[in-house]
Amino acid sequence: MSLDFAKFIKYSKPGPRYTSYPTALEFSDSFGYDEYIKKLENQDDSRPLSLYFHLPFCKNACYFCGCNVVFTSKEEKMLRYIEYLKRELQILSKHLNMKREVIQMHFGGGTPTFFSAEQLKVVIDEIKSYFPNFTDDAEISCEIDPRHIDEDQMRVMSEAGFNRVSFGIQDFNEKVQVAVHRVQPYNITKNAMDLARKYNMVSVNVDLIYGLPFQNLETFKETLELSLTLNPDRFAVFNYAHVPWLKKTMRKIDETTLPQPDEKLQIMQYTIDYLTSHGYKMVGMDHFAKPEDELFQAIEKGELHRNFQGYTTKGGADLIGVGLTSIGEGVDYYAQNHKDMKLYEEAIDAGKLPFERGVMLNEDDMIRQYVIMELMSNFKLDIKRFESEFNINFKEYFKDALEELQRFASEDLITIDDDKIACSQTGTLLIRNIAMPFDAYMHQHAGSKKTFSKTV
Template sequence: MELDFAKYIKYSKPGPRYTSYPTALEFNDTYKYEQYIQKLESQDSSRPISLYFHLPFCKNACYFCGCNVVFTSKEDKMLRYIEYLKRELIILSGHVDCKREVIQMHFGGGTPTFFSAEQLKIIIDEIKSYFPNFVDDAEISCEIDPRHINEAQMKVMSEAGFNRVSFGIQDFNEKVQIAVHRVQPYEITKNAMDLARKYNMVSVNVDLIYGLPFQTLETFKETLSLALSLSPDRFAVFNYAHVPWLKKTMRKIDETTLPLADEKLQIMQYTIDFLTSNGYKMVGMDHFAKPEDELFKAIEKGELHRNFQGYTTKGGADLIGVGLTSIGEGVDSYNQNFKDMKLYEEAIDANRLPFERGVVLNEDDQIRQYVIMELMSNFKIDINRFQKLFDIEFKVYFADAIKELEPFALEDLIIMNDEKIECSQTGTLLVRNIAMAFDAYMHQHASSTKTFSKTV
């Protein structure tokens, strides 16, 4: 795939990653607690559940990280958090039909495996005591820092039905690792991979990031070769989102050491060519998987979904977030827990769910959510399907968006006709830009350079 560097740099501008629509920037406190509870209690009991548990603790800061984390090495803080998770589940069970089928569960962080094997078992057992009806093919996954995983932990997860793990690598080059405060030799990652295979994890993903300090095309080639030798089922290769105005730890990165746009584009092009020539195929934005992966069947049917956990085949579920800063998603709403531990605990102490803010989707939001998520997941919009679903004339409703997309069509980045809007192979790399044309809120943020990370 040959990229026109000048063209792609031209399209580089701040834009959302669209793990939700509306994005988290639109979450607000006009969505009140009582309204949130009403939304929970009125959920359709025939819809399955997806569970997300945020386990926020890390021992040290990785300077590139954009996650909501709590740095500690104190055992009592972690035990205290487990007790509050238990109490949150008690309150939640009073507002949700916990007997509904669970088709997905994800542990994110932080570093979930910073908790010991015994502590993980306590958390898992507690969850399953409230949500007993996990389907046989439930997708149960955990984010893992290879520096913090041992056999006892992997055994607990395997016995509990975990079948997917994601290992953070980012980069194997020692100079890069030192610069981002995450030294992780290859042998440590290989040992973690061997454990995952030993305990029959169905799918193992590895995360890489390009755009980090001191990275060059040559150093990243070495990282890719080493990562390939681990034979993961999926790769997630992210463009580093440098947002120091949001994440204080990113201020520790010397911006003069970050690769320039040309270098990043060369890395991106080489990554695509390297992984596709070694048997992987591009799936959604930033993701690659082996051809036998279930994600490909979903793409062929137009049934790939995107949520806060990434790409999944498990759509049509209500997402319930538990723990500090967790985000949930209903049919027409998003909700987020407190990010501040003190406020999180105070809410639970008052026998309330730790809900802080969210957004209720109006009709226009739901229409645009469908279109944007179709683009982000399946790289296309079936116009006939849309019109049957919403009883709306697509080209009339989205006249402004279609006009905005005309340059993309002229440059063969999309195919646009009466039946579909579909990204070309190169257009998939700019899918965030393409989706932005349908975002009704973008004009509010257009003048700000400190809102989103850059799309290229």
């Protein structure tokens, strides 16, 4: 693929990653606790469940990290958190039919495997005592820091039905690792991969990040080559989102050492060419998978979905977020737990779910959510199917958005006809920009340069 660097840099501007629509910027306390409880209690029991558990602890800060993390080395803090998770599940069981089918569960962090094998087993057993109906083909996954995984932990997860893991690599170059405070030699990552294969993880993903301090095309080539020797099933290759106004640890990064946009674009182009030449296919924004992987098969059928856990084939489920800062999603709402541990504990001590804020979707939100998520997931929109779904004339409803999209069409980044909108291969790399004209909230944030990370 040949990228027009000048064209790409022209499109570089702050924009959402669209793990949700409306985005988290629209979450507020105007969607209250009582409304959230009603939503839980009145969910359609025929819809399956997707579960997310946030295990927030890390021993040290990785300076590039944008996650909600609690830094500690004290085991008593972790044991205390497990007890509060148990109590949160007990309260949740009063408001949700826990016997519904579970088709997906994900442990995110933090570093979930910072918990010992014994502690992980306690958490998993508690979850399964409340949610007894995991489907046979449920996707059960965990984020893993290769520096914090041993055979006992992997065995516990395997015996509990975990079948997917994701390893954070980011970059193998030692100078880059030191600059971002995450020193992780190749052999540590290789040992983690060997454990995953030994314990029959169906799919192993590795995460890389481009745009980190001291990276350049030559150093990233070496990282790609080393990563490929691990033979992962999927790659996630993210553009580093430098948002020091949101994440204090990012302020420790010397901005003068960050690669310039043209260098990042060269890295992006090389990565796409390199991985596709070695048998991987681009799937969704930032992701690559082997052709036999279900993600690739889903995008071929136009059936890929996107939620807070990333790209998935498991659509049509209500997402329940458990733990500090976790986000849940229903048909017409998003709900987020407290980010502050003290407030999280106080809510549970009062016999309440640790809900802090969220957003109720109106009709226009749901219409736009459908369009944006289709574009973000499958890089195309079936206009006729949309019109059948919502009984709306697409071109009338989105007249303004379609006018904005003409500049993308004029540069062959998308095609628009009566039946569909479809991205070209180059256009897929600007999918966030292409989705933004459909976002009714963007004008509220247009004047702020410190709201979103840049799209390129």
